[in-house]
Amino acid sequence: MARVLFISTSTNNTDTVIDSLKYLGEHEIELVRYDKRWNEVCHQAILADPNVRTHLQMGIWPPPETREAYRQRVSMDAEILKVAATFKPHSIMYISAWEGLFVPTHETLKKLGETAPVTHLCFDGSDPPWWPQMKVFEEKKLFALTVNIDGGPFWPGAPLWSTLNRPECPKIAGLTTLTPVDPRYFEGVQVPFNVRPYAIGYAGNAGGWIRSQLVNQMQKHKGHVFTYRGRDDHMGSYRNYCDFLRYCRVVISVPFTGSNATTHVKGRVVEAGWAGAALLEWKNDATRHWFTPRHDFWEYDSIEDCMDAAEWLAAHPRLCEEMAQALRKKVVGEHHPRQIWNHILNWQPPKMSKGKKASASSHPSSEAPGAPGSTSAAEPVSLSAAPE
Numbered sequence: 001m002a003r004v005l006f007i008s009t010s011t012n013n014t015d016t017v018i019d020s021l022k023y024l025g026e027h028e029i030e031l032v033r034y035d036k037r038w039n040e041v042c043h044q045a046i047l048a049d050p051n052v053r054t055h056l057q058m059g060i061w062p063p064p065e066t067r068e069a070y071r072q073r074v075s076m077d078a079e080i081l082k083v084a085a086t087f088k089p090h091s092i093m094y095i096s097a098w099e100g101l102f103v104p105t106h107e108t109l110k111k112l113g114e115t116a117p118v119t120h121l122c123f124d125g126s127d128p129p130w131w132p133q134m135k136v137f138e139e140k141k142l143f144a145l146t147v148n149i150d151g152g153p154f155w156p157g158a159p160l161w162s163t164l165n166r167p168e169c170p171k172i173a174g175l176t177t178l179t180p181v182d183p184r185y186f187e188g189v190q191v192p193f194n195v196r197p198y199a200i201g202y203a204g205n206a207g208g209w210i211r212s213q214l215v216n217q218m219q220k221h222k223g224h225v226f227t228y229r230g231r232d233d234h235m236g237s238y239r240n241y242c243d244f245l246r247y248c249r250v251v252i253s254v255p256f257t258g259s260n261a262t263t264h265v266k267g268r269v270v271e272a273g274w275a276g277a278a279l280l281e282w283k284n285d286a287t288r289h290w291f292t293p294r295h296d297f298w299e300y301d302s303i304e305d306c307m308d309a310a311e312w313l314a315a316h317p318r319l320c321e322e323m324a325q326a327l328r329k330k331v332v333g334e335h336h337p338r339q340i341w342n343h344i345l346n347w348q349p350p351k352m353s354k355g356k357k358a359s360a361s362s363h364p365s366s367e368a369p370g371a372p373g374s375t376s377a378a379e380p381v382s383l384s385a386a387p388e
Contacts, residue, residue, distance in 0.1 A: 002345070005089035005116070006031045007080055007104070009097040016238060016267070017095065017121070017149070019182035020337035030087045035102040037074040062101075071101050077108040084115045091345060092118045094143070099133065109142045117144035119344065123179075126152025126264040126286065127257035131168035138172045145347055150257075151178045151265030152286045175347055178290060179267035180337040185242040186274040193249060193276065193321045199314040200280070201248035203229040203241050204268065211254045214303050218252075222307050225314040245275035249320050250298075250313050252306065253281045265290060269297075273331025278320040280309060290335075296327045 004027050008014045022029055045052045045061070055061035062070045084092065092112055097103055112118050120137065124130055125148030134156050137143055146157050155161065157174015191197075206215045206228070218226040229244045231237055245251055251272040255263040263284035269291070272279045279297035281287050293299050298313060300306040313320055 001027055002090040003028045003030070003087060004345075005029075005084060005087055005092045006095065007034055007092065007112075008032070008095045009034045009103050010095065013123075014095045016182050016185065017180055019184070020180035021341050023182045023184055024338055024341065030083065030089070032076070032080050032083050034076050034080060034104055035097075037076060038102040041070065041074050067101065074101050075104075077104050080104060081108060081111055084112055089116045092116050093121055094118055095121045095123075098129075106136075106140055106142060110140065113142065113144070118142065119144060120146040122146060122148050122150075124150055124257055124264065125155040125157065125174075125176075126150050126262055127259050128168065128261050129259050131156055131166075134172060135169035138170060143173075144349070145173050145175060145344075147175045147177060147344055149177050149179045149267075150286075151176060151269075151290055152262070153289045154262070173349065175344065177340050177343065178265055178335045179270050180335075180340040181267065181270050181274055182337065183274055185239055186246060186271075186276075188246075190276060191247060193324065194317055196247050196249045196277075198227045198244075198248040199225045200250045200252065200310045201227045201229065201244065201277075202252040202254075203244045203248075204231045206230065208254075208256065208258075208260060210256055210260060210303075214252070214254055214306060217303050218307060218310065222310055225310055242271065242275065245271055245277055248275070248277045249317060249324070250280050250310070251275070251277045252310070253279060253287075255282050255284050255287060263287075270331055270335055272324075273327045273335075276324055276328050278313070278324040279327055280306065280313065282306070291327065291330060295323065296330055297323060 004021065006018050006029065008018065008031060018029070018031060021027060042052070042056060046056075052061055092115070094109065094112075109118060120143040122130065122134075125134075125146065127150075134146065137146070138156075148155050148157055152158075153160070153176065155174070155176075156166075156169040156172045158176060161174075162171040200218075200222070202215055202218070206212050215228050219228060227248075229241070231241045251268065253266050253268045253272070255266050255269075257264055263282070264286045269279060269281065269287060279291075281297050281299055283293075283299040283301040287297070291297055298309060300309045
């Protein structure tokens with residue numbers, strides 16, 4: 001049994017990833033929510049002035065002249081170093097967020113690496129705005145490995161990156177997987193597919209222009225077959241979200257990254273599989289890299305096409321059920337959290353022959369089992385010290 005320390009910088013959306021390792025029951029896990037004080041300070045500020053909520057969303061709070069004072073108030077760097085020294089982890093999993101007052105300093109991340117190998121879990125590694133940040137991480141040698149759990153085949157840790165000579169970031173030690181999901185959220189009596197009450201559903205965040213327009217147009221024109229269920233930011237709301245997916249015959253996914261610059265594989269794709277629902281996905285190479293269109297899922301390529309496809313799929317429940325079964329079989333068989341976590345924890349740096357210098361192209365950037373073109377198999381644990 002290994003000791004794994006999680007440092008989370010975005011509390012609500014990361015719990016299912018952490019829970020997916022807890023589910024295995026094979027490791028001793030400690031969690032530090034680095035953004036705890038930041039969230040408390042923001043909550044108090046919003047109570048005092050409701051306009052702060054809007055300013056936070058715009059990224060202009062706190063004002064520049066007060067940021068350093070706020071950093072001193074919300075910093076938990078000393079606490080995570082103390083936990084690491086006491087817990088003595090074999091491996092540290094750092095769930096990152098973009099730069100801000102709610103992330104530890106680079107100096108702290110460097111010190112953590114002196115305690116145990118630090119793995120950077122990035123939820124949006126395919127999004128180009130992340131790449132200059134990854135370049136800084138690489139230059140400062142903060143992480144032993146970066147794991148991109150958005151499934152995208154094009155990012156600085158992907159196998160083909162070293163052939164592209166991209167200026168944003170050099171080739172880094174990387175691993176590409178899909179989102180590890182805790183299956184316990186999908187347990188319970190399963191409603192038979194043909195009597196699920198929602199023909200076509202979308203659950204979760206409807207922010208961003210494309211996503212909001214799709215939901216609005218579906219509600220306006222296809223309300224007789226479409227149901228939208230928003231997800232709030234309160235702890236514990238994830239189970240309600242999963243329950244909704246389990247009552248849908250078809251789940252829509254909108255796979256654009258946060259900047260809308262490209263596409264990736266949303267956690268919703270894996271969640272649809274665990275929920276036993278069919279997937280209606282915007283046509284993209286990232287999802288096609290892992291799953292087969294018209295067998296594991298159905299595609300659309302515009303908002304208008306999504307509306308037409310939803311109407312058609314609602315009238316063909318047998319086909320939807322067959323795709324749902326195929327998707328679930330592949331998710332459970334190839335992207336179970338046990339497989340994903342074994343691949344992460346068993347990753348090894350490249351073995352260099354004597355006299356040969358490591359180069360960017362020598363990093364064994366690979367994909368987890370189940371990915372077409374996966375080139376490396378899991379080997380004995382090296383991201384963590386030998387478990388006691």
